[in-house]
Amino acid sequence: MNETEFAKVEKVANQLKGIVSEEFVSTTLFERIVSAEDTYPYELREREIPYAVVKPGSREEISEILKYANVEKIPVFVRGSASQLAGSTRPHTHGIMLSIDRLNDIRIFEDYNFFECGPGCIVAKVAEEVGKSGCFLPVHPGSRAIARMGGTMCNNTSAHIVDTSIGKLGDYVLGVEVVLPNGDFLETGTKSMRRPAGTDLTKFFVGGDGLLGVITKIRMRLLPDFKYSYAVVYFDNVRSLTMGVQKMYYEKQPIPLFMEMMDEKTARIGFEVKGMSPPPGAVILFASIGSTKEEAKDKREKVIQSLESENPLGVHRIEDVDEWHAIMSTREVISSFLSQSSGMQWKSAEVIPNLKYLPEAAEECEHFNEGLPICGSLQNYLYAHIGAVSLHPGILVPRDWDGEKQREAYTELFEREAELTLKYGGCGGEWGQFSKRTSFFIRRYGEVGYNFVKSIKRAVDPNNILNPGILEGYR
C-alpha cells in the first residue's frame, strides 16, 4: 500500500469509527482482502482491496455510512456471506466493505402470521426458527448453512425449490425496510396478508441485485409446512428423463416441491460416495407435497404416472424421511466430492431453457464446454433442479492456471451459459442478473432494458455509491 492509500485507509477508518463502535471496524490488510473475496479462486487486484470493513449494528449506522460515502464519493459494497455465484460481492475498486451480519434478529409474529428478520440471518437458522412454529421457509439453497437472508433476497432465489410448485421467495415477502443510497429510510409493503396490488415497492429490492438500497429488515408470510411423499425414478438417458418432466407439465400434474436430476455419470459418483449401489441410469429425485400424507402420496403417483410414459428403468417410492435425505445427499455431495477427488475447482453454470426445448437443452448441457477455447477439454457433469427446468452443467477447472487464465475461463463459461440460455429463451433463475451476467442481460433485454435499469439506478443513487460495478458487470 502506498502512502496515499495508507492515509486514505486511516481517514476512512476514523470516519467509520465515529459512526460505528471501533471494534466493528477493521483495517487490517488481511481482513480487507479476505472480506472482498468471493467464491472465485483468482486473487483480488490491488485496486480492488477495500479501505476498511465495517459491521454496522443498526439501520441508523448504515444510513450514516452511506451519507458519509456520498460526501466523499467512496463506493460501498454490501456483503452477506459472499457466496453469490456471479461475482456480485467482489469489488472492482477501493471502497468500504459493509457487512450486514450483525443485523440478525428474527421474530415470529404468529398473531400476524408473519416473521421479521434481519438481512444478516443465516438462511438455515431462519428455516429452523420458523420450523419450530410448524412452518416452512420457501428458500433452500445448497449454501443455506452460510447464505444470509439479505443476499438471498437480492437474488430472489428459491434455489432448490421448484418455483412452479409454491412460487419464488419474493412471493412470500410482505415488505422490507431499506436504507436508500442517500441514507434515507424506506419501508415497503404491508403488514397484512394481502400484498399490494399495483406498484409494490418491495419488488425494487427483492430481486433487486443490491442496486437500490441496503435491506435492513425483511417481513415474510409464514407458510405452513407440508406433508411429503418421495420417489426416485431412473431413466435410460437424459433425453427420456427430460421428456418425462415435460409430460409432467403437459399433463398438468401437481408439481413437486423438490425435483432434482443427475445424469448417469454424475449420479454414479454421488451414489458411490454415499455407499449406495450404482444407479442404472440418469436419476430424478422428487418430493411431492400435500396438506396430508395421502394428498402428498396421491400427487406423487400422478407425477410418476407422467414420468412412466417415458419408460423409466425403475421407480422407487420412499416413505421414510431419513432415506430421502440419504438419497438427496447423493446429489448434494457431487461438487464437494469432485473437488476433493480431482484437486480442481468446481464451477457450475446455470442454463435455464424453456420447457418445450428442455430435452435438447439438457443434451447440449451434457456437452456444455465442448469446443470452448479454454475450457473445452475439461470434464463436464450435469445435474439440475429439473422440476424448475433449471440445468446446472458443472466443470472442473485446474487450480494451477494463473489468475488471468482463470478469470478468462470463468468468463468463457458465463458466455457459454448466456449463449445457451439465450438460445432457449430463459434467464438466470438463481444468482441474479448482473455482475458476470451483465452482458447476457444486455443481449437478452437490449440496450433499452439495460438503460431502463441504469436510469432507475442513477435516479436513486446518483453518485453510484451503492454496490457499483454490479450493473456495469465489472466483477
Next chain:
Amino acid sequence: MNEEYSLEDFANNLLDMTTRCRSCMSCYSVCPLVESTHGFSTQGPYGILRSIYHGIKRDFAESLTVQDKQVLRNILYSCTTCGACDIKCKTSGAGVPIVELIESGRKLLVDEMVGPLKNQNTALKSIWNRGNPYGMPAADRLDWLKNLSEKESLSCKIVPDDGEVDLLLYVGCTASYEKSIQNVARSLVTLLEHMKINYGILKEEECCGSPANRIGDNQLFSDVFYKNTKKFVEYGVKHIITISPHCYNTFVNEYPDSMKEIKIQHYTEFLSDMMEDGRLDIAKEIAKKVTYHDPCYLGKKNNIYDAPRKLLRGIPAVNLVEMKRNRQDSLCCGGGGGRMWDEVEEVTRLSEIRLGEAMDADAEIIATACPWCHIQLHDAVQDTNNESKIVVKDIAEILVEAL
C-alpha cells in the same frame, strides 16, 4: 525443517494446499470462532486459510510490514484447532485439512520468529526446561499422588524403578500440576486399584509435546517425542492410557511408527472395556441429570463418542441427557490450539455458550473427559455464578463417587 526441504519449499507447499479450498465458506457454519468473536472474515477457517495464502505470497514479494505479520500471527493463533471445519470441509467442501494447514502456518511464523504469542512462548520454554508448560518444577510432578499414597497402600508402580507394568497411566501435565484437576488423576488411580490392574506411572513423566505441535514449535516437538519414545521403549511399555485427549491424540496421530507397537487408549476407552468385562463394577446410584461434553480431541479428532457415554450410562440412576449440539457437532470449549496459554479475543466465551447449552438441557452435572475442557467449563460456571445449579466433573471422578 531439514536442509533438503527448505522453508521456502514448506511455504510453497502450504500455499498450494490452501488453494485447494473451493471458497464455499461452509466452514464458517461450524467454527466456534465465528460464534465467539465479531465474526470478521478472518475470524473463521476460510479467512484464516486465505490469510496464510496472502501472508506467504506477500512475504515472498517482501510487501508485508511488521504490523501485518503481527496481525497474521493473531489471526493464526486465534484458532482452537477443534477440527469442526475439517469435518465440514470433508462433507461439504474440498476436503482441505484446514487445521493442519493452520498449524503449518504457525510453524512458519515460529521459524520467522513472528509467532507464537508471548505467553505461549513462556509455556514452550517451560517444556524445554521443566518438561511441562506450566513453569512447575519437574521434581513436583508426582505431588498429586502424595495425598492418596499417604492414606492407603497403593499397588501403583513407579516406572522404571518398580519393574514392568501391564498398563502405564500417562497422567499428563495438567492433571499432574493443576490443583483443580489433580483429583482426576487420583480418581483414575482409585479406579485402577479397585480393578486390581498391574499398572504404573512414570517416575519422570514429561510433556507429550502437544502444545509444541499446536503452537508450531517443530524442534521442541521432535525433542520431546524423541525423549518420550525412548523412555517408553526402554521401559518395555506395552499399553498406555492417557487422561488428556490431547496427549492421546498426540501419541496416536503425531508420534510416528515407533509408538505403533504400544496400545494407546484414552482412559474412557479402557474403562469402558473394563466395564464390559465386568471388572469395573459400579454399584452406587447417582440420581442426577448428567450431560456429556465431547472434548474435541477425543470426539472430532478421534471419533471417540461412545465409550464416555457408555461409562456414564453404566452408573445406576444417572439420567444422561444430550446437549443440543453433541458428538461431532459439539461446541469447542475454547481451550485447545494453544489458547490455554494466552488470551485470545473473545466477545462471548465459548465455555459460557457451552455452559448455556448444558443448562438448557437441564443438566446438574457436566461430565467431561479432558482436563482443559474441565478447567474452561468450571471457570464458566464460576464466572456466571452458577455453582449452585451445575457442577463440572470428570467421568473418572463420577465413577469413583459411584464405586
